[in-house]
Amino acid sequence: MRLNKQYLASGAFVALATMLATPAFAQAQPQGQTAADDTPAAGEIIVTANKREQSANSVGLTITAASGESLITRGVSGPADLAKLVPGFTFTQSLYSTPVFTLRGIGLYDATFGAPPSVSVYTDQIPRNAPVMSDALDLDIERVEVLKGPQGTLFGQSSTGGAINYIVGKPTQDFHAGVDASYERFNRAEIGGFVSGPLGDKVSARLAVKTVTGGAWQRSLSRPDDHNGDARKLMGRLTLDIRPSEKVKIELMATGSRDQSDPLAPQYAGTIYNIYGSQAQLTASKNPFGYVDAARYAQFTTPGQAGYSASFLGAQSTLVTRLNGTDAAVAAGARAVLGTRISNDPRDAEWTPGLLGKSDNSYYQFAGRADIELTDTITLTSVTALAKQKLAYNQDLDGTVARVVDVPLNGNVRTFNQELRLAGNTDKLHWIVGGSYDNVRTEQNNFFRLNDYSGNLGLIALTLNNYTSRLRSYGVFANVEAEVVPNLTVQGGVRYTNTKQSATYCYNDPAIDTAQGTAIIYGSALNSVPITIKPGECFPTTGDLLLGTAKSTIKPVNSDLGEDNVSFRFGLNYKFDQGTLLYATVSQGYKAGTFSAIGASRVLQYTPATQEKVLAFEAGFKAPLADRKVQLNAAAFYYDYKDKQVRGRIADPVFGLLEKMLNVPKSYIFGIEGELVVRPVDGLTLSGSATYLKAKVTSDYAKTPDGQAVYNAAGYTGNFRDSELPYTPKFSANADAQYEFPVSGNLNGFVGGTLTYQGRQNTTFNNAALPAVDFNIPGYATLDARMGVATADGRWRATLYGRNITNKAFTTAISTYLDTLIRYRGKPSVYGASVAYRF
Known part of the structure; x- marks a missing residue:
């Protein structure tokens, strides 16, 4: 208690450092580990934040890391569940069900299949270039690492908010196998397993597979027997580890998945x-x-x-x-x-009969990594990956049985990535130099069935938005970490990135009367000059429809964007003899400009958002205490955020308010984070973490550079200054308790629970001049519980669990498209059982 009171009384890092360095509190070093050594001690988790293996307590970054076993224990099956581990992280889905990741207030809400994220996702340092490429991320995971703050120097430009790196299970030199199975409410069943071992003296392999079925938890308001939400997933991964010599290691990985799950249906929330x-x-x-x-x-x-x-x-x-x-x-x-009835029961939803159902999505990735030891201290590494995500599914965007906005979608994202780097590692110096190339191609086709839309006055009942884009990015980077004096390490890194992008748009009507062969659009309905087009021709216009000067492009609209930038990181780390690390960093990260798959009546709505920049200042500490029975981490940070990319709204003379990619000139994010892990007695582990954020627009912003008034989602225009950034709760936290106790000679029991809290957040810009009460998501807390038995040697485990056991009704996203307000709801209570066995 005396030590805890001293920490609470300390208000500055200097005072804290003095306390931690005092001999009275010094703790013995693990045998063979020096104070400056970053080799992990027993029980510490390894991370690869600097593209080499280190103890998390030796890395001057805010990192949340968890083992694969911990992910299963807490019910974390993918990025959607990471808030149970990572405060300050939010997951939502866009209108078209594409995932959106936001970390410490930095994220991009966009429905484009190939939209580059602000929080990048990797598998063993191999990029998943777009959030839609998230299939099989929960397959045979060894651990996950969430790196907070700009990570551009080592992880590239789509990581202004941070990076998530999944480390997968590796081939073993001895035979190992395992199986995991679970069954829960709504008839959701999951079974998976792996087998690993040698194929010869120099080759080993690991095969992992998983299938998920059932789980239809949504029900139609008007058709009680019509349910939605079934999963139909099959995924697999084959990894080969080839060691042709002591100096060469080659890893080949093939990942594939098939997803025919039901798209999530929205819940109707009213109409203005x-x-x-x-x-x-x-x-x-x-x-x-x-x-x-x-x-x-x-x-x-x-x-x-x-x-x-x-x-x-x-x-x-x-x-x-x-x-x-x-x-x-x-x-x-x-x-x-x-x-349509407004219900607060999260299970209640509504959709056009027959619209939803099986998706037809698939993903594959082929990757290879080669490590060649050129000398005892220098290694050449090549990482290559080729991937494709195919998507085809239907989306209901009005939450009713009507065809206001029914959207069948299809398309794909194809990526190629290559990184080549040279790394040197000695006791006092670690350095990396390298280069990277990324090529991302996107095709997206959105059909819009607008039969019951209020603005459909016989103009168009079915439209098709064809969108294609290509991004090519070249980067060169360098990073160095040097121990300049005992215990003091200086770290610096820089990356130059050059990006070239192009996009093609054609918004057209594929259902033009074939007998007539043409269609007259706009015309008298807008007091404009009629425009005649043929099937498949593009009807976005230049000029002014209301003044009668509009002219259709007829041909697809092409647009290009070229940008370059320099990101950097500079940091100081000081590690006391007893293991406490103090760190401070200054970093700058960029996210490339972005095009979006937007349908519009005017060409000016297609202009992209240009690149955004984050200048970040952060200081913190990581303190293992009480003979490593206590781990206390904390950090404070400030982000100077420029040209934040948002999918805002401008007035369209045909369809009302439509979305457009925009840049908010200036905003800031201030935050404080803390994490505490305590093991007071054998078998008991208590942990908690929390994040406080203050994120606001600081510049005047009411119009686009070409003079178009900008609106929030509620339909209000005005100055955006002092608006909170969307999807950024001020406070978020989680707490977990796990107690394990002996039952018999080789059998242990365990009981535990996880509490997750997300504070209130808004889904659009909101201030006194821009009211958006309908778009506020109330804060909520969910409680999970678990209990079971396991053998002391870890060979098998049986668990009973409950997720959201208080049946808390909560919302994850709110949006509007044309006539209605819709919201997406989180799952109600789920109870289940799981078993795991290792051979």
């Missing part, structure tokens, strides 16, 4: 078209689902107000007319838009 200014207006409308909100109605309908929408009254009138019309099918569509 039920809002009226007075009871008299509501009565006259004959809208049984309407309600009076005079203040908000005035915002929507009064020119000059921040929330004014020129299309609001027309769209509302169209829906009510359809609702009260004689065409039963049309009336049913309007009734769904206006009157």
Whole structure:
């Protein structure tokens, strides 16, 4: 207790350093380990943050690392569950179900298949270039490492927020095998295993496979027997370890997966078209689902107000007319838009009958790594990877049985990566120099079925957005770590990156009357000059539709973007004799500009967001205490964030507010993090970690560089200054307890639980001038529990578990597309059992 009180009383790193260096508290070094040595002691976890194996306590970065066993214990099966381990990390899905990772407030919410992330994902340092390429990340994992802060010098430009590195199981020189199986609520079953061993004197192999089925936890509001959410996954990985000589090691890896799971359905959360200014207006409308909100109605309908929408009254009138019309099918569509029931039960959802169901997604990656020891201290490493993600599935973006926005999607992402580096390692000096090349090609086709959309006045019922893009990136980098005096290490790194990108857009109507052969679009509906196009021709325009000067491109729109940048990192590490590490870093990272698969009526909406930059300052400590029974880590950081990339909104004269890639000029992120692990008695491990973030826009921002007014998702325009950054909860935390105790000679029992908290967050920019109350996600906490038995030698384990055992209803994302507000919900309580056996 005396030591804990001293830490709590210390308000500065200098005072803390003095305490930790005091001989009275010094702890014995593990045998063979010096103070400056970064060799892991017994029980410490190894990380590869600097592209070499080190103890996590010797790396001057904020790192969360967990073993594969810990991931299984906590129910972490992929990036979606990492918040159970990593405070400050959020996972959500975009409108098109593409995953979005945000770390310490840095992330890119985009629905494009090949969108480069702000938080990069790797498998054994091999990049997964886009978040959609996340299949099989939970297959046969040895450990996961989450590196916080810009990692551009060693991990490239798509890591301004950080990097996630999954380390997979490796081939062994002796025979080993294992199997894991589980069954849980909603008939979800999972079974997987591995076999590993020698194929000869110089070759060993490891084969891992897994299959997941069932789990349909969503149910239709109008069709109780119609369920959604079944998983149908099959994945496998074959790894070969080849040692032709003592100086050469070659690793070959082939990974493949097939995913035919149901896409997640959204939950209807209302529509603004039920809002009226007075009871008299509501009565006259004959809208049984309407309600009076005079203040908000005035915002929507009064020119000059921040929330004014020129299309609001027309769209509302169209829906009510359809609702009260004689065409039963049309009336049913309007009734769904206006009157779908809003439920707080996370299982309740709604979708167009027959729309969802099996996806047709697949992924493969072939990778090779060669390490050649040129001398006793210098190694040449080559890492090569070729991958393809194929996607085909349907998405309901209105959360109703109507066809307001039903979107079948298909496309693919193809990547090639090559890195060549030379590394030298001595007792006092570690250095790396190298180069990298990345080639990413994306194709995405979005069909839009808009039959019941309020703005569909006979113009277009089915449209197709064809999008292709290519990114080529070249980089050269260097990094050095040197112990300049005993216990003091200086680290510096730099990377130069040159990126060339191109994109092609064609928004068209594939259902033009083939007998006529042409279609007249826009025209009198917009008081514009009619534009005649043929099947497959592109109808985005230049000029001004409302002034009658618009002209269709007819041909696809091509755009190019070339950029370069220099990222760097400089750091100081001081390690006391008893093992405590103090560190401070200054780093700068970039994320390349990005195109987005956006459908629009005007060419100007296709312009990309340019590259963003983060200048980060961080200081922290890692303190193993009480003979390593206590681990205390903490860090404080400040990010100067420039040109943050966002998928904002501008007014489209045809479709209302549509998304566009934008740059927010200036913002900042300040944060404090802490982690505590305590092992007070044999068998008991208590751990907790927390992150506090303050993230705001600091510049005036109301219009794009070409003068277009920028809107938030709620439809308000104005100055974005002082808005919180989206998907950035101020406070997030997790806590875990695990107690193991002997039951008999070779049998142990265990019991444990994990509490995860995510604070309130907004999903769009929000301040006094830009109200967006409908887009706030309330804070929530979930509790998991587990108990079971295992043999002392680790050969088998049986577990009973519960996830979200309090059945907390929570939301993970909120969005809107055209007529309705939708939200995505987290799973309700899930109970299950699992067994694991190792041969």
